[in-house]
Amino acid sequence: MTAEETVTGVDAGGGRPVVPARGAQRPLGFAEVRVTGGFWAGLQATNADATLEHCESWMERLGWLANFDRVASGATGPDRPGWSFSDSEVYKLAEAAAWEYGRTDDPAADAMVRRLTARIAPAQDADGYLNTCYGHGGQAPRYSDLETGHELYNTGHLLQAAVARLRTTGADELVDVARRAADHVCAEFGPDGRQGICGHPEIEVGLAEFGRALGVGRYVEQARLFLDRRGRGTLRDVPFGRAYFQDDVPVRQATAFRGHAVRALYLSAAAVDVAVDLADDELLAAIARQWDHTVERRTYLTGGMGSRHQDEGFGEDWELPADRAYCETCAGVASVMVSWRLYLATGEVRYADLIERTLYNVVATSPRADGRAFFYANPLHQRTAGGGTDHDAVSPRAEGGTRAAWFDVSCCPTNVARTLASWQAYVASAGHRELTLLQYAPARIATTLDDGDVLAVDVTTAYPADGTVTIRVADAPAHAVALRLRVPSWAGGAVLSEGGRTRVVGPGFAVVDRPLVPGEEFRLVLPVAPRLTWPDRRVDAVRGCVAVERGPLVLCAESVDLPSGSLDDLIVDPSVPPVARADGAVVRAVTGDEIPLVPYHRWAERGPSAMRVWLPAR
Amino acid sequence: MTAEETVTGVDAGGGRPVVPARGAQRPLGFAEVRVTGGFWAGLQATNADATLEHCESWMERLGWLANFDRVASGATGPDRPGWSFSDSEVYKLAEAAAWEYGRTDDPAADAMVRRLTARIAPAQDADGYLNTCYGHGGQAPRYSDLETGHELYNTGHLLQAAVARLRTTGADELVDVARRAADHVCAEFGPDGRQGICGHPEIEVGLAEFGRALGVGRYVEQARLFLDRRGRGTLRDVPFGRAYFQDDVPVRQATAFRGHAVRALYLSAAAVDVAVDLADDELLAAIARQWDHTVERRTYLTGGMGSRHQDEGFGEDWELPADRAYCETCAGVASVMVSWRLYLATGEVRYADLIERTLYNVVATSPRADGRAFFYANPLHQRTAGGGTDHDAVSPRAEGGTRAAWFDVSCCPTNVARTLASWQAYVASAGHRELTLLQYAPARIATTLDDGDVLAVDVTTAYPADGTVTIRVADAPAHAVALRLRVPSWAGGAVLSEGGRTRVVGPGFAVVDRPLVPGEEFRLVLPVAPRLTWPDRRVDAVRGCVAVERGPLVLCAESVDLPSGSLDDLIVDPSVPPVARADGAVVRAVTGDEIPLVPYHRWAERGPSAMRVWLPAR
Structure with a gap:
């Protein structure tokens, strides 16, 4: 432990993925937000019941777990199975299982964490280095390929898994392993160590949160060091250019998210963490500025980010092809990470708006209803129906059109899993004397305000199928507190009823600021009638x-719903307003035919289909 | 020499790149078509004066030529400079210089061929194998990576270089080297040899033409064998899928050109060669069908092919983004190769139409006016101005926007060079008792018809700047012959005058079929006024x-011509007809501004600029 190390104490509970040192809003933990039903509870249940086991069995089958065993036994070699980042999938699954255990106390999830830890831990070297692809038995030396080796990237995910464990169960062997790995990174890449960075950001966000969770300031400092080193061309140039891994321009000087989308977003999430914890307002403002630019000009209607298959990257401003939209599922997860951190730092509603859009239309789109197949890319237009899913095969491709059981590069399934297992984190936040509801789902939300008073509400809703959200006060102090309800930017004409009074509330936060009475109810009605959206x-x-769109849901046309079986000739008549039907809508074609639209997140669930979000209009 | 080998005699002259065994039309050689001025003569002169030397000096500087020296001296190793296909650049340059010598008798071009041959020849192994990347001094073994090793691809280009030498100068050391290399390929990959194919087609088209040029049927048979083996999944699957190298479906069963565009087109060119020479009408019909499908649905207005950067490949039907159009220069060259072969086989005008479109808008677009920098990709929309050309650097990227002096993968400069040096091949063709003019340029065209009569015409024109083409008969037999003049598909309202008579001639061939009198003139007027083109x-x-468009030229708007310096707000009023100005046109914006348009092939010649071919219209 170095002289400048500060240890402020372990944050051993709360179940919160992100706990900044300061900020406009305080995140709520699992104990404070219990989701009791609805859209997301269904996805969470499938995630718990199917996806976690699905991921573990594929990683066992492909030898990604056995890679750890072979390092431990000294039997590994240069020809190990899996990409250099396959270790991270194991860590992401451990993280998902840890959150799941925190959410439900399901012993199966706890057992999975222990089972994975028992495979991971023995592979750690005495000095804390832990990687199954480098540095053992004829493999390339440690850190010999910072551009593409993903060593620090893997470690970052290990730290995030340990954060999940720390914040749900408390310190255990996984946390010990992570601590040794983090110390190794600090020793190796510290101020006097290698002046390098990883080609794939992730160690930064892992170090920052692990430092927060353990109260070890040195880890946050190391994250800052990595961030400061970036953008100075220390990585080798690659055909896509150094913008691919954000090593072209220093983080605080960039004007937009650029290059590989997941890399850009993980990096930006870490930049917010460091900016907040180290009081670097210039850096925070830089990321907020980049977010604004990117969301205006480089983001799809679905919230999806990444216009190019070529480099899995952002394109230029306004380069948003529907058919070749990459919109990697992981970029959706990473976008939520960035927006959540910016929301906590600033309290600004636009970040929560984008989180909702991205959750419903990217994150929820990836997993098939049974939780055993996933979209990697999420285009907004599929010209020809994809093939069926081969449940017994690894997809070598990240194309759209068909959810695959597993991928050669299989980052998305575990990323969906950890996001769903911790989804309740995004439901609400608290301020000094206020509670803010951000995402609407049936839930019990109860928190202790800064002054020690308890405020608890029960939310009932069929959102997003229905726009009515009822909030019943369960417990409240006698003095005035603020209950703030997010009104999404699309929800013009929303109405809030309390007692006998009803008022129109505009987009932003609808606020009730007065003493609340246990038993009283508020009713927020968000207009979820289908609406037309025209592009820039x-x-x-x-x-x-x-x-x-309908409420937070982007809708789409699927060829399976058209009599002709083809979308090639579809032209809609926008003078006829769309009409709600089931959980989608119906629009009128210029031929007079009624064209059913379904939620985008469920497309290709009824077999291979062509699909369009953007419909040619007369 | 095997029992089935047929040797029909060396075709030692004529200067024709493609000489099929049969076909509807007979190609004319350099001695029969002398281009005397105009647009293409200018490009040919720059190619001769600047590009050939430019390419040689870059390949010397980068060690691609020295790779041959090191194999010859036994000093090579696994760490040689350049990609596995850098040998092919040397061969393509030798081919270009050979055609150039045939075209002009310039001793400098002949000296270049000899100079390159003197480097190449000593690197050939005793058994005919010739490759600087495999099989020597610690390199991977021969043919150990058929998917990406490019060994047979390189050899194919060697054979094409030898064809150029054979058909201009006659047999020499380069031809001897190629012959040994071809014999080696037949021995290694013959009916009883390795049952493999090369991941990049090219050996097929090289073998077919080399076999034709030498009269060695065995080489054409080997090309057929490679074609027959393809599409059966003998190559390892790759992330882009086996369609990437056309190993997904047998050649004659495919419905469209697909996968990597240059691969698909080189393969298709060879398929026409084999179909024609071995009387395989089913195969010929298959390629013609694929061409029709591809030109209708997978081809840009410029004639460019390849919608995707990701795999340098064709996308799906109607997937034709303007901004991310790849339209590799080499795919334009390869498309001309395919269309020329189909034209010779069938005599159908649509192939010559596409050749013209592609030559003016892809091939002519690549080289900068000074012949020392090149576009690799040819998008139809550049959102942000590219950087300037660094004349002293190798571009690692194939992005559009800036012509580069050289590329890490530098296939395009030498492909442009060999195409320009042999451009006159596409000007005209002959039938039994007819002469057909296909591309209009100032030229003397003289050929001996099948019955021994000489027919000669002199063409004068300022095409494409002006649409008037004057054809003066210089020599003709006393009996009736047919003079056929291509009327491009865009040239509605074309007029042909002979003597005092004038008639409107529709797209296709305008035919004069009667005895021609030396000294008489025909005047074809093609309407080259600017015209609006709406997309499918x-x-x-x-x-x-x-x-x-204006005549064969696609026009574009460049930001440097707009007062605002930006194309972002440009919306044109299509109710105002475009007006010719200089070599471009002027259109009216909805703001009332006049927007100048320039020929696409000259864009970015006046410095970095944003650019649009497709203009938003009110």
């Missing part, structure tokens, strides 16, 4: 098209 | 946009 005229790819 | 409604990427 600068988006060339969808000029002359219109989309239909 | 199924091309999502350019819905609501219009393009402007």
Whole structure:
């Protein structure tokens, strides 16, 4: 332990993925937010019942788990199975299982964490280095390929898994392993160590949160060091250019998220963490500025980010092709990470708006209803129906159209799993004397305000199928507190009823600031009638098209719903308003036919289908 | 020499790149077509004066030529400079210089061929194998990576270089080297040899033409064998899928050109060669069908092919983004190769139409006016101005926007060079008793018809700047012959005058079939006034946009010509007809501004600029 190390104490509970040192809003933990039903509870249940085991069995089958055993036994070699980042999938699964155990106390989830830890821990070297692809038995030396080796990336995910364990169960062997790994990274890459960075950001966000969770300031400092080193061209140039891994321009000087989308977003999440904890307002403002630019000009209607398959990257401003949209599922997860951190730092509603859009239309789109197949890319237009899923095969491709059981590069399933297992984190936040509801789901939300008073509400809703959200006060102090309800930016004409009074509330936060009475109810009605959305005229790819949204859901047309079985000739008549039907809508084609639209997140669930979000309009 | 080998005699002259065994049309050689001025003569002169030397000096500087020296001296090793296909650049340059010598008798071009041959020849192994990347001094063994090793691809280009030498100068050391290499390939990959194919087609088209040029049927048979083996999944699967190298479906069963565009087109060119020479009408019909499908649905207005950067490949039908169009220069060259072979086989005008479109808008677009920098990709929309050219650097990227002096993968400069040096091949063709003019340029065209009569014409024109083409008969037999003049598909309202008579001639061939009198003149007037072109409604990427063409030239708007310096706000009023100005046109914006358009092939010649071919229209 170095002289400058500060240890402020272990944050051993709370179940919160992100706990900044300061900020406009305080995140709530699992004990404070219990989701009791609805859309997301269903996805969480499937995640718990199917996806976790599905991921573990594929990683066992492919030898990604056995890679740890072979390092431990000294039997590994240069020809190990899996990419250099396969270790991270094991860590992400451990993280998911840890959150799941925290959420439900399901002993099966706890057993999975222990089982994975028992495979991981013996592979750690005496000095804390832990990697199954480098540095053992004829493999390339440690840190010999910072550009593509993913060593620190893997470690970052190990630290995030340990954070989940720390914040749900408390310190255990996984946390000990992570601590040794983090110390190794600090020793190796510290101020006097290798002046390098990892080609794939992730260690930064892992170190920052692990430092927060353990109260070890040195880890946050190391994250800052990595961030400061970035953008100075220390990584080798690659055909895609150094923007691919954000080593072209220092973080605080960039104007937009750029290059590989997941890399850019993990890096930005870490930058917010460091900015907040180390009071670097300039850095925070830089990321907020980049977010604004990116969300205006480089983000799809679904919240998806990444326009290019070529480098899994952001394209240029307004380069948003529907058909070749990459919109990697992991970029959706990473976007939520960035927006959540910016929300906590600033309390600004636009971040929560984008989180909702991305959760419903990217994260929820990836897993098939049974939780055993996943979209990797999430295009907004599929010209030809994909093939069926081969349940027994690894997909070598990240194309859209068909959810695959597993991928050669299989980052998305475990990323979905850890996000769903910790989904309740995004439901609400608290301020000094206020509670803010951000995402609407049936839930009991109870927190202790800063002054020690307890405020508890029960939420009932069929959102997003229905726009009515009822909030019943369960417990409240006698003095005035603020209950703040997010009104999404699309929800013009929302109405809030309390007692006999009803008022229109505009997008932003609808606030009730007075003493609340246990038993009293508020009713927020968000207009979820289908609505037409026209694109910015600068988006060339969808000029002359219109989309239909319903509440937070982007809708789409599927060829399986058309009598012709084809979307090639579809032109809609936008003068006829779309009409709600089931959980989607119906629009009128210029031929007079009624065209059913379904939620985008459920497309290709009824077999291979062509699909369009943006519909050519007369 | 095997029992089945047929040797029909060396075709030692004529200067024709492609000489099929049969076909509807007979190609004319350099001695029969002398281009005397105009657009293409200018490009040919720059190619001769600047590009050939430019390519040689870069390959010397980068060690691609020295790779041959080191194999010859036994000093090579696994760490040689350049990609596995760098040998092919040397062969393509030798081919270009050989055609150039045939075209002009310039001793400098002949000296270049000899100089390159003197480097190449000593690197050949005793058994005919010739490759600087495999099989020597610690390199991977021969043919150990058929998927990506490019060994047979390199050899194919060697054979094409030898064809150029054979058909201009006659047999020499380069031809001897190629012959030994071809014999080696037949021995190694013959009916009883390795049952493999090369991941990049090219050996097929090389073997077919080398076999034709030498009269060695065995080489054509080996090309057939490679074609027959393809599409059966003998190559390892890759993330892009086996369609990437056309190993997914047998050649004759495919419905469209697909996968990597240059691979698909080189393969298709060879398929036509084999189909023609071995009287395989089913195969010929298959390629013609694939061409029709591809040109209708997978080809840009410029003639460019390849919609995706990711795999340098064709996308799906109607997937034709303007901004991310790849349209590799080499795919334009390869498309001309395929269309020329189909034209010779069938005599159908649509192939010559596409050749013209592609030559003016892809091939001519690549080289900068000074012949020392090149576009690799040819998008139809550049959102942000590219950087300037660094004349002293190798571009690692194939992005559009800036012509580069050289590339890490530098296939395009030498491909442009060999195409320009042999450009006159595409000007005209002959039939039994007819002469057909296909591309209009100032030229003397003289050929001996099948019955021994000489027919000669002199063409004068300022095409494409002006649409008037004057054809003066210089020599003709006393009996009737047919003079056929291609009327491009865009040239509605073309007029042909002979003597005092004038008649409108529709797209296709305008035919004069009567005895011709030396001294008489024909005047063909093609309407080259600017015209609006609307896209097929199924091309999502350019819905609501219009393009402007002028004769064979696609025009574009450049930001440097706009007062605002930006194309972001440009919307044109298509109710105002475009007006010719200089070599481009002027269109009216909805703001009332006049927007100048320039030929696409000259864009970015006046410094970095944003650019659009497809203009948003009110």
